[in-house]
Amino acid sequence: MTLLAGTGPAVCIGADIDTDMVIAGRYLRTKDRGVWAEHAFEDLDPTLATRLRGCVLVTGKNMGCGSSREQAVMALREAGVLAVIAPSFARIFFRNCINVGLPVLECEDLACHDGEMITYDCTIGTVNVGGNSYICRSLSPRMQEILVSGGLVEYWKGRLSR
Amino acid sequence: METLSEKILGAQAGNFSDKRVDKAFCHDGTGIQAKMIYDEMGAPGIANPETCYVIYDHISPANTSQTADLHKELREFASRSGMHFSEIGGGICHQYMAEGRILPGEVVIGADSHSCTLGAFGALATGVGASDMAGIWVSGETWLRVPESIAIYISGSLAKGVEYKDLALAYVAELGMDGATYHALEFLGDSASEIPMEGRLTLSNMVVEAGAKTGLWYADDVTREYLGRYGKSSSRQEPDDEAVYSEELWIDLQGLEPLLAVPHRVDTVKPVSELVGTSLDQVFIGTCTNGRYEDLARAASILDGKQVAVRTVVVPASRADYLRAVNSGVLATLVGAGCVIGPPGCGPCLGAHMGVLGDGEVGLSTANRNFRNRMGVGGSYYLSSPSTAAASAITGEISDPREVL
Numbered sequence: 089m090t091l092l093a094g095t096g097p098a099v100c101i102g103a104d105i106d107t108d109m110v111i112a113g114r115y116l117r118t119k120d121r122g123v124w125a126e127h128a129f130e131d132l133d134p135t136l137a138t139r140l141r142g143c144v145l146v147t148g149k150n151m152g153c154g155s156s157r158e159q160a161v162m163a164l165r166e167a168g169v170l171a172v173i174a175p176s177f178a179r180i181f182f183r184n185c186i187n188v189g190l191p192v193l194e195c196e197d198l199a200c201h202d203g204e205m206i207t208y209d210c211t212i213g214t215v216n217v218g219g220n221s222y223i224c225r226s227l228s229p230r231m232q233e234i235l236v237s238g239g240l241v242e243y244w245k246g247r248l249s250r
Numbered sequence: 251m252e253t254l255s256e257k258i259l260g261a262q263a264g265n266f267s268d269k270r271v272d273k274a275f276c277h278d279g280t281g282i283q284a285k286m287i288y289d290e291m292g293a294p295g296i297a298n299p300e301t302c303y304v305i306y307d308h309i310s311p312a313n314t315s316q317t318a319d320l321h322k323e324l325r326e327f328a329s330r331s332g333m334h335f336s337e338i339g340g341g342i343c344h345q346y347m348a349e350g351r352i353l354p355g356e357v358v359i360g361a362d363s364h365s366c367t368l369g370a371f372g373a374l375a376t377g378v379g380a381s382d383m384a385g386i387w388v389s390g391e392t393w394l395r396v397p398e399s400i401a402i403y404i405s406g407s408l409a410k411g412v413e414y415k416d417l418a419l420a421y422v423a424e425l426g427m428d429g430a431t432y433h434a435l436e437f438l439g440d441s442a443s444e445i446p447m448e449g450r451l452t453l454s455n456m457v458v459e460a461g462a463k464t465g466l467w468y469a470d471d472v473t474r475e476y477l478g479r480y481g482k483s484s485s486r487q488e489p490d491d492e493a494v495y496s497e498e499l500w501i502d503l504q505g506l507e508p509l510l511a512v513p514h515r516v517d518t519v520k521p522v523s524e525l526v527g528t529s530l531d532q533v534f535i536g537t538c539t540n541g542r543y544e545d546l547a548r549a550a551s552i553l554d555g556k557q558v559a560v561r562t563v564v565v566p567a568s569r570a571d572y573l574r575a576v577n578s579g580v581l582a583t584l585v586g587a588g589c590v591i592g593p594p595g596c597g598p599c600l601g602a603h604m605g606v607l608g609d610g611e612v613g614l615s616t617a618n619r620n621f622r623n624r625m626g627v628g629g630s631y632y633l634s635s636p637s638t639a640a641a642s643a644i645t646g647e648i649s650d651p652r653e654v655l
């Protein structure tokens with residue numbers, strides 16, 4: 089079960105972060121998800137992985153471009169990221185977030201800095217930070233359903249057992 | 251009044267559409283992830299195994315025992331489930347699928363970001379992650395958002411020493427790394443019908459570097475002739491004069507010169523002429539962008555009778571391309587010039603094996619992305635056409651192919 093709304097401190101990173109940057113290719117040959125969480129963003133900032141638990145990740149535009157590797161979003165989920173907010177996402181990364189049950193919100197012109205508390209709500213599509221409220225692009229009903237189930241695995245498990 | 255995406259998906263841009271998937275494929279990297287996820291889903295079986303392909307290309311042959319174990323697990327699963335399986339050396343998934351396995355109008359989903367390559371056939375081809383692939387295995391269908399479209403009108407013809415790869419770098423530079431996010435590109439214009447299938451595949455391959463979902467060509471005589479070689483018949487698709495595009499780009503091939511994407515962004519593109527003399531440690535010719543027979547043949551025509559001055563790795567995109575290069579003598583020319591030939595597949599492209607760069611080294615590659623550390627930690631590399639790569643291999647520094655042709 090994924091929480092579609094929550095609050096946490098912001099961790100802010102830049103724009104055009106590719107998935108090689110989220111989890112380097114050298115860590116892909118394993119089934120141990122903990123390894124991905126431990127090495128998340130290693131080539132960007134080796135201290136970042138330790139700050140991800142319970143955070144809301146705020147990035148610049150085109151988050152998650154490049155390789156389709158799902159290990160990137162799994163790394164973030166395993167590391168305890170609550171939600172990812174960006175002005176725009178690379179489409180496969182966006183899809184992958186939904187599919188592993190990691191809330192994503194597309195939000196333009198968000199003003200916030202590292203450590204500030206952010207409240208998000210995927211059901212109504214809002215982000216609140218620093219006394220300001222922002223409206224996000226809404227998710228389709230199917231996306232919300234997958235997200236609420238906790239990802240595609242739970243979604244299909246549910247549908248297959250029905 | 252429809253774009254090709256709207257026609258194929260049967261809905262207007264911006265809408266969500268649930269579609270039956272005509273062809274679904276994954277590789278050794280994403281396939282093992284999809285299998286783990288599929289196992290967790292607890293499905294009774296694969297919905298349409300005859301439409302699913304598992305293709306070994308990423309780390310093949312296996313480089314370590316760990317990779318070999320994962321290969322073994324997925325290989326056994328593929329054979330049990332009745333899906334098509336392409337063993338190591340068959341080729342890069344996109345090229346393997348391009349060899350007569352995709353038809354115009356199909357919905358094609360690959361668990362790899364460069365699945366957009368197959369839009370060259372007028373198929374709605376796009377990449378997804380491993381969970382989506384597992385979902386397709388379970389259900390035979392997926393959801394897609396019908397993309398808005400950007401038209402690229404191509405006119406004129408290429409000058410000597412200039413390739414469709416240079417055009418690909420030019421449009422990525424023009425659009426930027428996220429300029430086409432959520433969009434489909436459509437390749438149109440007077441010259442589009444003259445561009446051969448290998449050029450279309452290169453051009454569709456790189457659309458994801460601008461964030462696009464797919465890169466579409468309307469099926470025409472080139473498509474029909476190409477698929478005919480594989481015993482497949484196909485019908486034409488006609489562009490709609492009144493289709494609505496969110497953006498239009500005009501590119502005249504006449505004015506195009508050899509280009510390079512410089513480290514570490516695909517959209518930072520400069521003319522080769524500006525960087526001539528930049529010293530290189532390695533040249534790599536291959537990948538789903540430029541590892542086809544025609545690419546190897548162009549490189550060989552430049553390297554014929556010469557010797558490379560830096561280590562040069564050549565990896566054919568598929569077994570079929572490899573075989574053609576063997577039979578035509580292209581491979582003998584490349585080996586004679588001092589190139590190292592790798593088995594068909596991705597080679598060093600994803601930084602796992604067979605020719606990655608060392609710390610501080612500079613490479614030139616015919617691939618599609620030059621992200622920091624991708625092809626070796628601490629290395630940086632330029633992206634170019636096979637002609638530029640071959641000309642540079644001879645001198646050991648970035649060189650203009652027009653000078654040696």
Ligand code: SF4
Pocket residue numbers: 307308342343362364537538539595596599600617618
């Ligand atoms: S050749 Fe490179 S870009 Fe193409 S599928 Fe293989 S790893 Fe990806």
